[in-house]
Amino acid sequence: MFSEEKVTATYWVETPHSLHTAAAVMAAEQSTGTFVAVPGETDEVKRRSAANIESITPLEIVRTPSLPGSRPPHNHDGSYYRGEVVLSFPYHNMGPSIPNLLATVAGNLFELRELSGLRLIDLELPPSFSSKYKGPKFGTAGTRDLVGVHGRPIIGTIIKPSIGLTIDELRPLVRTLALSGLDFIKDDELNANPLFVPFEQKVKAVMEEIERAADATGKKVMYAFNITGDIDELRRNHDWVKQSGGTCVMVSINSIGFSGLAELNRYSELPIHGHRNGFGYWTRYPALGMAFAPYQKLCRLAGADHLHVNALNGKFYESNESVIRSVQALQAPLLGGYDAMPVLSSGQSAATAAETFRLLRTCDLMNIAGGGIMAHPDGVEAGVASMLEAWEAAVQGIPVDEYARSRPALRRALEAFGEKGA
Amino acid sequence: MFSEEKVTATYWVETPHSLHTAAAVMAAEQSTGTFVAVPGETDEVKRRSAANIESITPLEIVRTPSLPGSRPPHNHDGSYYRGEVVLSFPYHNMGPSIPNLLATVAGNLFELRELSGLRLIDLELPPSFSSKYKGPKFGTAGTRDLVGVHGRPIIGTIIKPSIGLTIDELRPLVRTLALSGLDFIKDDELNANPLFVPFEQKVKAVMEEIERAADATGKKVMYAFNITGDIDELRRNHDWVKQSGGTCVMVSINSIGFSGLAELNRYSELPIHGHRNGFGYWTRYPALGMAFAPYQKLCRLAGADHLHVNALNGKFYESNESVIRSVQALQAPLLGGYDAMPVLSSGQSAATAAETFRLLRTCDLMNIAGGGIMAHPDGVEAGVASMLEAWEAAVQGIPVDEYARSRPALRRALEAFGEKGA
Numbered sequence: 001m002f003s004e005e006k007v008t009a010t011y012w013v014e015t016p017h018s019l020h021t022a023a024a025v026m027a028a029e030q031s032t033g034t035f036v037a038v039p040g041e042t043d044e045v046k047r048r049s050a051a052n053i054e055s056i057t058p059l060e061i062v063r064t065p066s067l068p069g070s071r072p073p074h075n076h077d078g079s080y081y082r083g084e085v086v087l088s089f090p091y092h093n094m095g096p097s098i099p100n101l102l103a104t105v106a107g108n109l110f111e112l113r114e115l116s117g118l119r120l121i122d123l124e125l126p127p128s129f130s131s132k133y134k135g136p137k138f139g140t141a142g143t144r145d146l147v148g149v150h151g152r153p154i155i156g157t158i159i160k161p162s163i164g165l166t167i168d169e170l171r172p173l174v175r176t177l178a179l180s181g182l183d184f185i186k187d188d189e190l191n192a193n194p195l196f197v198p199f200e201q202k203v204k205a206v207m208e209e210i211e212r213a214a215d216a217t218g219k220k221v222m223y224a225f226n227i228t229g230d231i232d233e234l235r236r237n238h239d240w241v242k243q244s245g246g247t248c249v250m251v252s253i254n255s256i257g258f259s260g261l262a263e264l265n266r267y268s269e270l271p272i273h274g275h276r277n278g279f280g281y282w283t284r285y286p287a288l289g290m291a292f293a294p295y296q297k298l299c300r301l302a303g304a305d306h307l308h309v310n311a312l313n314g315k316f317y318e319s320n321e322s323v324i325r326s327v328q329a330l331q332a333p334l335l336g337g338y339d340a341m342p343v344l345s346s347g348q349s350a351a352t353a354a355e356t357f358r359l360l361r362t363c364d365l366m367n368i369a370g371g372g373i374m375a376h377p378d379g380v381e382a383g384v385a386s387m388l389e390a391w392e393a394a395v396q397g398i399p400v401d402e403y404a405r406s407r408p409a410l411r412r413a414l415e416a417f418g419e420k421g422a
Numbered sequence: 423m424f425s426e427e428k429v430t431a432t433y434w435v436e437t438p439h440s441l442h443t444a445a446a447v448m449a450a451e452q453s454t455g456t457f458v459a460v461p462g463e464t465d466e467v468k469r470r471s472a473a474n475i476e477s478i479t480p481l482e483i484v485r486t487p488s489l490p491g492s493r494p495p496h497n498h499d500g501s502y503y504r505g506e507v508v509l510s511f512p513y514h515n516m517g518p519s520i521p522n523l524l525a526t527v528a529g530n531l532f533e534l535r536e537l538s539g540l541r542l543i544d545l546e547l548p549p550s551f552s553s554k555y556k557g558p559k560f561g562t563a564g565t566r567d568l569v570g571v572h573g574r575p576i577i578g579t580i581i582k583p584s585i586g587l588t589i590d591e592l593r594p595l596v597r598t599l600a601l602s603g604l605d606f607i608k609d610d611e612l613n614a615n616p617l618f619v620p621f622e623q624k625v626k627a628v629m630e631e632i633e634r635a636a637d638a639t640g641k642k643v644m645y646a647f648n649i650t651g652d653i654d655e656l657r658r659n660h661d662w663v664k665q666s667g668g669t670c671v672m673v674s675i676n677s678i679g680f681s682g683l684a685e686l687n688r689y690s691e692l693p694i695h696g697h698r699n700g701f702g703y704w705t706r707y708p709a710l711g712m713a714f715a716p717y718q719k720l721c722r723l724a725g726a727d728h729l730h731v732n733a734l735n736g737k738f739y740e741s742n743e744s745v746i747r748s749v750q751a752l753q754a755p756l757l758g759g760y761d762a763m764p765v766l767s768s769g770q771s772a773a774t775a776a777e778t779f780r781l782l783r784t785c786d787l788m789n790i791a792g793g794g795i796m797a798h799p800d801g802v803e804a805g806v807a808s809m810l811e812a813w814e815a816a817v818q819g820i821p822v823d824e825y826a827r828s829r830p831a832l833r834r835a836l837e838a839f840g841e842k843g844a
Binding site for chain 2: 002003030032037038039040041045046049050066067068069071092094097098099102103104106107109110112113132160161162163164165169189192193195196228229230231232252255256257258259260266275277278279280281282285287288289290316319346370371372374375
């Protein structure tokens with residue numbers, strides 16, 4: 001009933017007040033307080049449920065607020081104080097519930113006028129959260145076993161064009177990819193259930209091609225079917241993929257919410273490929289929202305077996321340093337487990353493999369190239385070969401240009417994508 | 423199978439490129455294109471599924487990018503171009519699916535390095551969305567009927583302290599409130615299912631107090647039980663509230679996602695009180711995320727009967743102008759209906775009623791005062807009386823100070839909250 005366990009949230013804060021005032025307002029607003037004292041907020045209630053300021057670490061002082069709408073104190077000298085504030089919340093206030101955790105650590109407090117910047121940068125959860133959330137059922141080891149790939153990243157592609165192919169146009173593409181020796185194929189996040197591609201027929205067609213190719217090559221490619229949809233559709237589509245012989249489902253996590261993901265995880269029998277599209281609105285402005293460190297913990301807790309992290313030298317705004325931090329955060333144990341695979345995707349090709357391995361020093365990755373495979377000048381098979389060869393070179397420590405001399409697919413990929421990739 | 427219907431999304435954009443380049447990248451990235459041309463992107467595929475640039479309206483030019491990570495062109499002169507870009511997407515790309523709509527209009531594009539600012543400011547949905555999403559089952563009229571209040575706002579309060587009361591402490595508070603003539607009570611968003619307040623026992627205790635008060639007064643107060651939780655808990659808790667005689671459930675929309683809300687709406691038999699806590703991370707920085715205009719459409723589509731809009735002269739950062747726009751957006755018909763009640767809450771008291779009515783000119787509101795009722799110097803009954811009296815004065819056009827002369831509850835409220843409220 002009552003618990004000694006705590007949830008600990010670390011915030012980057014900016015405020016025209018003192019950091020202590022800001023931290024006190026945050027703690028009160030997100031637990032027992034409101035804008036005036038109320039009679040029922042007794043010492044007993046506070047002891048039971050108040051948030052606690054664990055630490056305050058001052059950072060720089062700036063002259064311009066990062067967010068609009070903050071209200072400075074009357075004697076304000078124009079300074080905005082930045083710092084890291086660590087708050088703890090009694091676990092028994094919310095219990096093992098991601099939705100209620102969010103209302104506590106990432107709810108109304110972004111709107112406080114005492115703050116001119118607020119970002120949740122880390123989150124420590126008590127072990128009791130694992131009583132409700134069992135986490136990924138496959139993770140790295142389970143996915144590797146299903147794909148049959150060890151000692152190197154799982155190499156994959158995205159069906160391109162992202163959206164617009166009919167089933168008749170999709171079939172030959174899947175066939176070619178499945179015969180090429182590729183490990184993994186995924187739908188684009190834009191392509192889940194278009195009206196002109198009935199989901200059940202698509203899964204049937206794709207799996208026919210995959211099984212036929214597997215009969216020929218001995219290798220069954222993993223296809224992540226995008227089942228993103230409303231709650232009832234998740235179940236129906238997961239079950240259809242499973243009974244059709246598919247080995248992976250994909251969801252846009254921000255489209256279905258952490259609770260949609262947790263619901264899928266409850267009954268899923270396949271690895272869940274988690275796409276983070278939309279995470280930019282949460283994270284791109286450094287003075288607002290949520291960093292990847294807490295976000296990925298919630299994704300793993302809710303059951304993502306694979307999680308997108310953008311990519312090194314990718315096509316998006318994110319710096320390589322930030323992507324490296326994301327991969328490291330994702331590979332650190334969470335409550336002793338919750339292992340999930342980082343998915344490097346966006347602007348990837350054979351030209352990006354060497355630097356990816358040099359900077360990350362791990363092969364426990366999925367490396368997904370859409371255009372980098374589909375648009376290889378010698379075709380899709382050459383695109384796949386170039387990715388595999390580029391990773392062979394990287395893992396063996398052989399300079400990619402040297403390795404490419406006797407390998408035309410790799411050489412042509414470097415010529416085609418070298419500048420775009422780097 | 424194929425449809426002529428379109429989804430139209432309006433964005434505020436900032437870019438170091440030309441607005442046309444930015445719009446073209448957005449349209450390509452979110453439909454048939456990727457970072458290189460791929461063989462399958464035929465004219466036929468484009469005709470079927472490409473997004474279209476409907477209009478580009480230039481705004482000002484600035485010298486500093488609003489978001490980090492944009493990559494200017496080689497010949498960049500230091501200008502960042504702002505403008506409104508309207509894109510349309512073929513409806514058949516996603517069908518009637520809020521999750522897949524989100525991946526399309528609010529997915530990866532926030533991360534594009536061609537942009538230094540991106541905000542979704544409006545969204546027009548085709549009528550076919552209503553084939554899947556039936557919307558609020560109660561709305562304004564249904565809620566008014568259940569509460570028995572017409573011709574003035576529904577006046578409510580929030581159980582305070584927000585979190586920490588045991589059932590034994592909650593009972594007398596509910597009793598007092600229910601006997602006071604109040605229309606509506608809600609749980610705080612922090613208080614859904616704490617370990618020390620088993621949900622079923624709480625509902626039972628609260629409803630006992632409410633029914634007993636209703637027997638005495640003839641008026642049954644509506645209590646919005648916060649059922650926020652994972653998908654399985656939503657159903658169980660909704661059903662328990664319903665069978666216990668409760669008349670409203672509340673959810674934190676961003677905690678359960680639009681698809682969690684839509685799932686609840688599918689089977690709910692009670693009005694759904696939608697709390698928007700956390701919306702600040704989506705909206706507070708003007709150059710990122712989503713404005714309230716599209717957000718509230720998604721909430722209504724997914725089935726919110728009531729929706730929080732902050733409040734005039736509230737305790738949060740938002741300007742009155744912005745709150746007024748929110749209320750007006752929420753009261754404009756969506757696809758010919760989807761009527762939902764705006765909920766004005768945060769820092770409210772008898773002192774805020776007059777200006778609220780002066781600025782909004784509507785009574786189709788819920789006006790919720792937590793501290794403004796609970797912390798009234800003469801107690802909760804006086805707090806309730808002061809709110810009702812303040813609205814009587816406002817609707818009749820009588821200056822509140824004049825009206826307060828013969829009404830001590832109102833007078834004392836103005837003394838206590840006048841400065842804080844205004």
